[in-house]
Each structure stands twice: as C-alpha cells, then as structure tokens.
Amino acid sequence: MTPETGTMKRFGRARKSISVSGGDLVRVTPLTEGTRAVACTPTVAGLDAREWLAGSGRQLADLRAEHGAVLLRGFSPLDAEGLGELATAFSGELRDYDNRSTPRTRVGNNVFTSTEYPPDQTIPLHNEMSYTASWPATLFLTCLAPAAEGGETPLADSARVHDRVPAATRERFERDGVMYVRNFGLGLDLSWQEAFQTEDRDEVSAYCERNGIQAEWLGGERLRTRHVVQATVEARASGSKVWFNQAHLFHVSSLPDSVERELRESFSEDELPRNALYGDGSPLDPADLAHIRAAYDAEEIAFPWQAGDVVIVDNEQFAHGRRPYGGARSVLVAMA
Structure with missing residues (x-):
C-alpha cells in the first residue's frame, strides 16, 4: 500500500491542561498540539477504566x-x-464485523x-466500514503489546480532511457517491465466505439484497458485488x-506500483479484486485521489502506543490507520 507521508506529532509535546481539580480522578490534556483529540490519565494509581466509567456519569461520553x-x-x-x-x-451493545473488508480474528464476544x-x-487513514451504508459509531482499541518500532495508529479529524479536499472534488463525490466493486473467488483477497461469514450463498444474496448491494454470481466460487454509498456524512455528535468513504483505500492505486501494474494487465476495471469508482461507474480521476x-x-x-x-x-469524527512496524504488536478492537 502507499506509504503515509504525514508528519508525526508525538504525544507529550506541548501539552496544556484542559480541566483538572483536586477531586478529579482523571486529568484531561490535549493528545497533541493543534488537535481536538484528548488524553485522559488517572490521578490515582491502579484506576480501572470500567470503574471510572461507571462512577463518572457521562464524562467519557461527553x-x-x-x-x-x-x-x-x-x-x-x-x-x-x-x-x-x-x-x-x-455503548450498550457491540456489533459484529460483518461485510468484512480485511482479515481479523475474533478473540472474544x-x-x-x-x-x-x-x-x-501501511493501512491508510480511513473511517471504519465507511464503504458500507451502516457503520459503527464508536471504536474501542487497546494495545496489549506495542511494536518494537513503529506500529502507531494515526488519527485524522474527518471534518478537517473534508475541508481540505478541493471543492470541485467534494462536489463530484457528493453528487455521485462512491461505487465499491469487489470480485471474490480470485484467490487474491478475502473469499466471500470470510467476508460474509457464511458458506451459504443464499444467505449472502439475502444480505446483499437487504443492504442495497448488487450481487452477481459468476460461476464456481466467483462473486462480484457493487455497492454505491456516501462520500460524506454529517457527524451526529458534532x-x-x-x-467519509474509502475510495482512496479501495482504489487499485493504493497498492504498490508493481502490484497495480500486474493487476491491471490481468484484469479489466470491473474485474479487479477490489476497486473504487465514482457512483456512476466511471473511473476515479487520479487528481481527485491525489x-x-x-x-x-x-x-x-500519531502517538506511540x-x-x-x-x-x-x-x-x-476521526479516521484511523496503521503505520508499518517491526517486532511483535498486539492491538484489539471492539465496535459499537
């Protein structure tokens, strides 16, 4: 995938207290300079986040x-x-990882x-499951073991990203939306069995029909899906x-040049293992992707785990990604 080139701002630089009093159990400070994101650190040793959540009312939600x-x-x-x-x-309830885009292992409920x-x-910055019409509102990530080198989970303010995208590009995407095309059964990406977590083709067809996904069985294990969804949304909290889309991530140009070249020599635009188009089915303009x-x-x-x-x-409100790393790394995620 394409390397990320943004400048890292390390946690702990130019921190300025936002709110704290002698009776508070948690101190709230900016995560990095110039961002809305914050860091919470306990003022007493051994505080359990679950206990703080239970006793602090809506503080964490706010x-x-x-x-x-x-x-x-x-x-x-x-x-x-x-x-x-x-x-x-x-959040009251966790959601499953349905209509999967990447390989993950279930380690709990x-x-x-x-x-x-x-x-x-590198996993480019993106909003989780923004390639669908139904996405989790909140992500919860915890680091069991940080990488020896790299492995940060960078963040980006999605409203600020929106405002940086040129108006003409925004207007085209908002008018047409994004079409995600996936070809399963080629042995080059997730199988449809893994993506939809079933061996039953009828279940897959029914899921696609319920969710506005065009599904086309092509013989053997091959399945092609097309799904046109949003390019931007209005964040509910703010x-x-x-x-709010993954056009830049799904597009074949997110792969290394040699891989993209080989895939384009082997497959037409709608036969690639995965790709993104404008919602009207026309190819994305490389300038828009840039x-x-x-x-x-x-x-x-970004901050080191x-x-x-x-x-x-x-x-x-925020996109996330992953930087390359060396050594063992263990990060878990729940979605709500």
Whole structure:
C-alpha cells in the first residue's frame, strides 16, 4: 500500500491542561498540539477504566462527543474481555464485523484483532466500514503489546480532511457517491465466505439484497458485488460535514506500483479484486485521489502506543490507520 507521508506529532509535546481539580480522578490534556483529540490519565494509581466509567456519569461520553478521540493512558490494563466490558458499558451493545473488508480474528464476544496485514504495509487513514451504508459509531482499541518500532495508529479529524479536499472534488463525490466493486473467488483477497461469514450463498444474496448491494454470481466460487454509498456524512455528535468513504483505500492505486501494474494487465476495471469508482461507474480521476490523500497526510496525527493504552474513537469524527512496524504488536478492537 502507499506509504503515509504525514508528519508525526508525538504525544507529550506541548501539552496544556484542559480541566483538572483536586477531586478529579482523571486529568484531561490535549493528545497533541493543534488537535481536538484528548488524553485522559488517572490521578490515582491502579484506576480501572470500567470503574471510572461507571462512577463518572457521562464524562467519557461527553469527551468522545466533543473531542472525537480519547486516549486512556495509565489505567489498569484491559484484556479482550475487559475491553468488551468497557465498550459494552459505554455503548450498550457491540456489533459484529460483518461485510468484512480485511482479515481479523475474533478473540472474544465481538472483540477482534486489528487488521492482520503484513507488518511492512501501511493501512491508510480511513473511517471504519465507511464503504458500507451502516457503520459503527464508536471504536474501542487497546494495545496489549506495542511494536518494537513503529506500529502507531494515526488519527485524522474527518471534518478537517473534508475541508481540505478541493471543492470541485467534494462536489463530484457528493453528487455521485462512491461505487465499491469487489470480485471474490480470485484467490487474491478475502473469499466471500470470510467476508460474509457464511458458506451459504443464499444467505449472502439475502444480505446483499437487504443492504442495497448488487450481487452477481459468476460461476464456481466467483462473486462480484457493487455497492454505491456516501462520500460524506454529517457527524451526529458534532453536526459537521465530514469526509467519509474509502475510495482512496479501495482504489487499485493504493497498492504498490508493481502490484497495480500486474493487476491491471490481468484484469479489466470491473474485474479487479477490489476497486473504487465514482457512483456512476466511471473511473476515479487520479487528481481527485491525489487531493484526498494529500488532505489525509496534512491532517494526520500519531502517538506511540504504550501497553495498556485504550483509544476511544468517534468513527464519524476521526479516521484511523496503521503505520508499518517491526517486532511483535498486539492491538484489539471492539465496535459499537
């Protein structure tokens, strides 16, 4: 995938207190300079984030709504079960990872590993499941083991990304939406069985019909889907217009040049394992993709993971990604 080139702003630089008093259990500070995202650190040792959530009313929910992304650092570490309990207490219900786009392993009750791509690959900034018409409102990530090198989960304010995309590009995407085309059964991406978590073709067809996805069985194990959905949305918590799609990630140009070239020599535009088009079915303009990627690069922020960190992300207000890494790395995610 295409390397990310945005400048990293490290956690801990130019931190300025936002709110704290002697009776507070948690200190709230900016995550990095120049961003709305915040970090929460306990003022007492051994504080459990689940206990703080239970005893603090809407404080954490209000921080997520106002700031978009909240890092919990210095709390008692959570395992998969603990992350699920925190996310359930916060949101009431966790959602499964349906209509999958990337490989993940279920490690608990709707708690998953983060995307299992090779460590040398970058995962571009994106909003979770914005390639669908139904997406999680909140993401909960926890770091069990940080990488020896790299492996950050960068963030980007989706409203600021939206405003950086040139008006002509925004207007084209908002008018037509984005068409995501996926060809399953080629052995080059997820199988349809993994993507839809079933071996039953009728279940897949019914799911697609319910969700407005055009499904075409092509013989053997081959399935082609086309789905036209939004390019922008109005974030429910903030009311701001945000950039909300994965056109730049699904498009074949997100792959290394040599891989894109080989795929284009082997497949036509609608036969590629996955690709993004304008909603009317016409190919994306490379200039538009360049503008989108530049907007993400300009708004990217990142911090080094520490073991026990939890990040709570408003999935509409903030995009996230993954940087390449060396050594072992373990990050879990729950969606609500």
